[in-house]
Amino acid sequence: MKKKPTIGIFKFTGCAGCQLELLHLEDVFINLLDIVDITYWVMVKRENTEGPWDISLVEGGISTPEEIEEIKEIRKKSKILVAFGDCAVNGCIPSIRNWIPQMEAEQCVYSDTSSIHSTKILGIGEYVKVDMVLKGCPPHRENIIEVIKSSLLNIRPRLRQHPVCMECKLKDNACLIISKNLPCMGPVTSAGCGAICPSLNRICEGCYGPMSNPNTSALADVFRKMGYSEEDIKRKFRKYAGMTPEFRKEAGD
Amino acid sequence: MGNEKAFTIEKNDFGRLLEHLLKKYRVFGPTQRGLDATFNEIKTNDQLFLDYVSTVLPPKKFFHPPRLELFSFDLHQKHVKIEEIKQDEKTLLLGIHPCDVHALLRLDDFFLGEFQDPYYQNRRKNTVLVALNCIEPSDYAFCNSMGTGPFLEEGYDLLLTDIGTKYLIEIGSDTGQNILKGIQLENATTADFTEKNHRFKLLEKRFKRFINTSWLSKIAQENIDHEVWERLGEQGGVSGSLPCLSCGQCSLVCPTCYCYDVYDTLDLSLKKGKRIRELDSCQLLEYGEVAQGGNFRPNRKDRIRHWMLCKLGVAAGGQQSSCVGCGRCIRTCPVGIDITEVAKVLRGE
Numbered sequence: 001m002k003k004k005p006t007i008g009i010f011k012f013t014g015c016a017g018c019q020l021e022l023l024h025l026e027d028v029f030i031n032l033l034d035i036v037d038i039t040y041w042v043m044v045k046r047e048n049t050e051g052p053w054d055i056s057l058v059e060g061g062i063s064t065p066e067e068i069e070e071i072k073e074i075r076k077k078s079k080i081l082v083a084f085g086d087c088a089v090n091g092c093i094p095s096i097r098n099w100i101p102q103m104e105a106e107q108c109v110y111s112d113t114s115s116i117h118s119t120k121i122l123g124i125g126e127y128v129k130v131d132m133v134l135k136g137c138p139p140h141r142e143n144i145i146e147v148i149k150s151s152l153l154n155i156r157p158r159l160r161q162h163p164v165c166m167e168c169k170l171k172d173n174a175c176l177i178i179s180k181n182l183p184c185m186g187p188v189t190s191a192g193c194g195a196i197c198p199s200l201n202r203i204c205e206g207c208y209g210p211m212s213n214p215n216t217s218a219l220a221d222v223f224r225k226m227g228y229s230e231e232d233i234k235r236k237f238r239k240y241a242g243m244t245p246e247f248r249k250e251a252g253d
Numbered sequence: 254m255g256n257e258k259a260f261t262i263e264k265n266d267f268g269r270l271l272e273h274l275l276k277k278y279r280v281f282g283p284t285q286r287g288l289d290a291t292f293n294e295i296k297t298n299d300q301l302f303l304d305y306v307s308t309v310l311p312p313k314k315f316f317h318p319p320r321l322e323l324f325s326f327d328l329h330q331k332h333v334k335i336e337e338i339k340q341d342e343k344t345l346l347l348g349i350h351p352c353d354v355h356a357l358l359r360l361d362d363f364f365l366g367e368f369q370d371p372y373y374q375n376r377r378k379n380t381v382l383v384a385l386n387c388i389e390p391s392d393y394a395f396c397n398s399m400g401t402g403p404f405l406e407e408g409y410d411l412l413l414t415d416i417g418t419k420y421l422i423e424i425g426s427d428t429g430q431n432i433l434k435g436i437q438l439e440n441a442t443t444a445d446f447t448e449k450n451h452r453f454k455l456l457e458k459r460f461k462r463f464i465n466t467s468w469l470s471k472i473a474q475e476n477i478d479h480e481v482w483e484r485l486g487e488q489g490g491v492s493g494s495l496p497c498l499s500c501g502q503c504s505l506v507c508p509t510c511y512c513y514d515v516y517d518t519l520d521l522s523l524k525k526g527k528r529i530r531e532l533d534s535c536q537l538l539e540y541g542e543v544a545q546g547g548n549f550r551p552n553r554k555d556r557i558r559h560w561m562l563c564k565l566g567v568a569a570g571g572q573q574s575s576c577v578g579c580g581r582c583i584r585t586c587p588v589g590i591d592i593t594e595v596a597k598v599l600r601g602e
Contacts, residue, residue, distance in 0.1 A: 031521040149519060158516055162537045165500035169585075170319040170532065172310045174289040175502060177587040187500040187587055201287075212538040215553060218495045218588055 005152060008040035008053035009084075010074055012060030012067050013094050013121060018085035019043050019059055021138040028145070035152065051077035055151045057084040057134075061091040061121045068119070068127050075128040080151050083123060083130045084144075086137040090209055091121040091243045093137070098243065122243065132157060135190050137207040137240060143192050161190050161212035164204045168195035176203055183223045185236060188214035188246075209241035216250045259441035260422045260433070267420065268298035273436045274345055278381060281315060282347035283308060295347065303348050303415075306391045307581060311508035312346055312353050316360065316376045319505075323372060323515075323528045338527075340372075345381040348413070351402035352394070352579040354384050356508030358408050363511055363573040372530070381428055384409040386449075387456065393580030395462040395593055401577040403456050404449075416448040462580065462593045465600065470566040472599055477558065481598045485561075486554025491595055495588035497557045501534035503582035503590075504560060509574045510534070535559050561595055 009019060023044065025032060036055075040048045056078035062068055075081055086092035097105040098120045106113045124130060134147055143159055150157035160166075164186035165175070176182040176198055185206035186198060197204050210216075216237065223233050234252045242251035262270055274280055275296070283305040284293040290305035292312055310319075327334040357377075364373035387396075387403035396402030405412055410429035414421040421441055424430050481491060490496050504510040514533040519526035533540055536556050541549035550556045562568040564582075566575035576592065583591045 028521060035521060035523065145521070149521070149523065153519075153523065158518075160539065162534075162539060163498075163500045165498075165502050166505065166534065166537070169310070169502050169505040172291045172314070174287060174309050175585050175587060178585060179288055184587075187498040213499060213551075213553065215496060215498045218498050221495050222587055 004035060004037040005054040006037050006039045006052075007148070008051060008056045008074070008078065009038065009043070010040070010056065010058045010060075011043065012058065012071065012088070012124070013063040014060030014085065014087035014092070016043060016059070018057075018087075018134075018136075018138040021141060022057075022144060025141055025145070032145070032148065036148065053078050055080045055082065055148065057082045058088050058124055059084045061087040061094055062124055062127060063094065063118050063121045065117055065119065071124050071128055080131045081124075081128065082132045082134055082147055082151075083125060084134050085139055086135060086207065086209055086240055087121075088124045089133055089135055090123045090241050092240055095121045095243045096238055097121065099238065134159075135208045136192055140192050140194065159192065163187050163211045163214070164189045164191045164193065164195050164198065164208070167191045167193070168198045168204075171195055171199050173198055176201070177222065181226060183226055183228060183232075183236065185219070188216050188219050205239060206236065206247075207240045210244050210246035214246050216246060220250045258424045258430075259445070260438035261416075261419045261441050261445055262422060262438055263419045264415075267301075267303075270436065270438075271295070271298050271301065271347075274347070274383075274432065277432070278343050278345035280345045280347055281312075292346070301347070303385060303413075304388060305348070306389060307350075307394070307579065307584065309581075309585070310506060311356060311579065311581065312349050313356065313360065313508050313511075315344070315346065315380065316357065316373055317364070317511055317513070317532070319532045321372060321530045323530055325525070325527045326517075328524045329522075340375055341379060343379050343381075345383060347383045348385040349382055350385060350387055350579075351405035352396040352399075352577040353508050354382060354405055354408040355396075355401035355577045356579070357382070359509050359573050359575070359577070360511060366573075381410045381432065382408070383411040383413065383429075384425075386412065386414040386453075388415050390456065390460050391580050391584070392461055393583040394578060395460060395464050395580060396578035397457060397460050398462075398464040398466060399576060399578035404453050414449050414452070416445055416452065419445075421445050421449055462583070462591075464576075464578070464593050464596050465602075469596060469600075473562055473565040473596075474567045476599050477562070479599060481595060482554050482558040485557045485590065485595070486552060490588065490590070491598055492591065494586070494590045494594070497536070497553055497590060498588055499536045499538070499553050499556060500587065501536040502585045502587070504534040504536055505532060506581040506585050507564070508577060508579055508581070509564075511574060512540075535563070557590075561592060564592060565596065 083089045106116050110116055146157045176184045182203045184203040186204035189204050189206045190208040190211040192208050220233050237247045237251040241247045280295045281292050282295045283290045283302045284300050285302040290308045295301050322338045324337045364370040384405050409425040412423040512533045514531050517528050563574050564576040566572055
């Protein structure tokens with residue numbers, strides 16, 4: 001029998017939600033195992049092998065010197081390295097701490113910080129070459145499958161970088177900004193979620209990070225017109241993707 | 254307009270007409286959803302919201318669906334096996350406004366012109382249009398300027414007009430005539446038509462937005478370097494708007510925007526899959542992307558200009574994709590961009 005391609009799944013600084021999303025594939029998970037062999041997945045498997053892997057899905061941002069070394073090791077052993085979810089892409093929610101001094105952040109959690117050596121939280125792309133990017137907090141299951149399928153076929157995955165508004169409009173939703181005067185991040189946020197939040201009358205929080213070529217300053221002006229303060233606006237752009245060059249402009253220094 | 258071809262039905266008796274239509278067709282019509290209306294399937298009279306002003310998505314979604322599965326394929330055998338996914342169901346669109354009927358006539362030009370699109374053709378052929386003249390123009394509409402409303406002259410099978418306590422029903426095609434067989438309706442009187450004309454005259458005065466269309470395409474075409482595009486794309490905005498977000502909403506809610514993307518999707522066997530057609534938008538960076546990372550419209554300014562010119566009858570499809578004045582793009586724009594204001598600036602007004 002032909003050997004199945006191998007997959008390794010790794011976690012750094014994050015919440016493990018992306019890995020859970022993979023488990024939530026449920027009905028198609030068995031079919032997935034027909035075409036790939038997951039040889040490393042500590043969260044799920046008792047026996048794991050040390051690579052190499054055809055596809056490595058890396059969850060979480062990099063926040064310690066040890067993690068920098070580990071991600072470099074994984075890179076060496078992987079053919080295709082996927083930044084799996086926002087933390088691995090750009091640091092995501094943990095990166096909010098990058099706006100306060102390192103010592104202060106450490107002291108918020110640990111009473112004795114003498115053994116803590118943390119760095120600023122950054123995506124894995126800061127340290128190693130990344131082949132594919134799976135945006136989202138967590139990424140949508142369809143997109144996870146798309147990345148695995150296109151890796152196996154050696155083609156470019158179809159992951160549109162257009163705004164959430166596209167998916168929202170295709171669902172026949174009225175725009176929350178104009179109909180309810182709500183500060184929705186949809187017009188600058190990358191789609192892929194299927195506009196879940198706006199479809200439930202909740203604003204987009206921006207969890208997929210920036211879309212391609214977003215006009216962040218115009219949206220910040222929309223929020224200002226609604227009466228939001230500069231601090232409010234900074235917080236909105238910092239929440240999920242403040243470290244990206246696109247959102248950094250509005251997230252402040 | 255011959256009276257012999259027209260009827261009336263009392264509004265509180267409308268359910269009887271709907272039941273009659275439901276016997277033969279799957280009926281879709283305007284329903285209320287929050288503050289807005291959308292077209293949905295209608296099963297009972299109380300779901301119907303005929304007093305609607307406008308909908309989020311235009312009825313184009315029934316003829317040119319946002320996401321359509323064209324066919325399935327199977328690569329297991331030597332020869333690729335292909336199966337068409339067809340839609341042959343008889344449907345009826347109830348309460349479609351004049352601007353949206355005009356938009357369909359333009360889509361017909363595109364999809365059924367030189368090249369016949371079987372997917373569109375099939376849906377169009379199997380759908381009856383029961384149009385409804387507008388009761389109140391939306392705050393954003395300017396169909397009156399575009400010659401596409403608020404009352405309809407062509408393109409319908411049946412046409413309803415609210416004339417107070419009843420609807421006037423006019424017949425526009427043989428299909429329309431046949432639909433009304435087997436239902437008892439009052440014959441329309443001259444007074445009913447007088448009332449219709451009277452309402453039309455009142456309605457015309459209530460529009461809040463206008464476009465002077467005289468030579469407009471020509472003017473737009475000659476002004477592709479106008480500073481208004483820079484203001485729209487980057488900074489300043491136009492008449493109180495902010496610069497464009499490139500969110501693509503304007504083109505998705507536009508009843509004449511037909512641009513689409515086609516792609517294949519495989520299941521986990523990696524052998525079987527489907528070909529999908531999905532609505533696209535020229536406002537997106539990826540729309541103008543070609544091989545080797547090239548892009549015809551890398552700047553926001555280029556993209557919003559392209560769309561505006563298209564709607565003013567210049568770019569791409571020309572008249573086939575030009576504006577019908579429904580006002581949906583103005584209503585949905587998060588930064589308040591208004592095509593009627595852009596037209597004024599282009600004219601130097």
